[in-house]
Amino acid sequence: MGRSNPTMSAAGLRIEGLSFSYGPRQALSDVSFAVERGRFCALLGPNGAGKSTLFALLTRLITTPCGLIHVAGHDLRQVPRSALASMGVVFQQPTLDMDLSVRRNLSYFAALHGLSARQAGSRIDAALERLSIADRAGERVRDLNGGHRRRTEIARALIPAPDVLLLDEPTVGLDAAARASITAHVHDLCDDGGLSVLWATHLVDEVRPEDQLVVLHQGRVLANDTAGTVAGQRPLAERFLALTAAA
């Protein structure tokens, strides 16, 4: 599938002046921020902050005439297919077929992206290896625990070799060990592969001080800097509560 030439030199994700409303209710209001290549950006916001709406817009499940979204330099409105081809997505809701094996889930997804079995085979192996679940490839998804299911979904999102990886609260419902492991895996993906990651969460302990942090509250960006800078001298949790309470 041909990708158009990137219109921007800086790869990664760029959002400018994005607004969206459900009828009279404004869900997002003039949201702007960028995630550079190889950066891990945590999108932190309480429930109802507009994170899921932002993800629906980023994945083109819904569209808005207000604002711009560039994925690896591709304008999502002008060249949606190139932008979608540069993006890997892990949705908040599980989207695996429980009765298929891990590998079959991944190969079905690869086919939806137009990859032949031959092209997909090596990519699937590499993705499973990267997420340390190669030994589970033949198991039915139903037989995996929550953490491994999530890893399977992340491995699946890597198959089209995206430049940008979007994860919408990927650790919901997981125990502390699985959460820590998945958070570490995705940080590694940024460090080794130059992948830009947007990680939506409402849990401050998933954010490292050196990560980029965008705080979203009531559809507006309240802060956008490294997590260490946003937190200042105080613990991030405390600072986050103060920010969202003041707004």
Added chain:
Amino acid sequence: MSPYMIALQAIVLREAQRFISQRGRFIAALVRPLVWLLVFAAGFRAALGLSIIPPYQTYITYEIYIVPGLCGMIQLFNGMQSSLSLVYDREMGSMRLLLTSPLPRWWLLVCKLLAGTAISILQVYAFLGIAALFGITMPLQGYLLVLPVLVVSGLMVGALGLALSSIIRQLENFAGVMNFVIFPMFFLSSALYPLWKMAESSRLLYQICAVNPFTHGVELIRFALYGQINLAALGWTCLALAVFLGLALWGYDPARGLIRRKT
């Protein structure tokens, strides 16, 4: 193979696997028309006198008459069941995978439709096979000619289901679809009685039956089973397919349709 064909193959295979693994659904899909054919038709045979109308060249039994309508019913049920699975899929999230693929959305939805149609054709042939075992047979060329026709009629009712799944906010359960879509479409058609019979009872009902796209789908199947193409029925069925598909693509447009209206 092109990326388009790779996606089509994967979607059709997955739909087929899902159907085969749901044995209950397969049996229900066969038992339903067989009950109509072997019980209802047997009881009704004496009540309904049929004159010789095209494509039939001689007097026929009522069982023979309702076979095409039951083929249509199989496709109608299947189309609506697929649409329900889409609503369910969308809520469960796996439809999102389809919609965020970089392939064009219209193509992915057409793949879904083709997959559903392929399943319905399998069911129709299984039904025709069992009917033949009970001595209800069609001319041999009819079994061949009906194949392309079933593609058109299957796509038409499938597209209706797809349009409903995108436009109607929530298809709560199958009973609602039965009451408001399947039963009216089935009973207000030529599936169970020739339209001239209906005209004797009520002019208005006759006119409703005559514009019902399902009537044309059934007539298309009826003529094809006797080795003939009913061009008028083909034209109306294709027109209905175009309209329903247009509605479905409109409904699944990210700027409009149900997805936007957050529940």
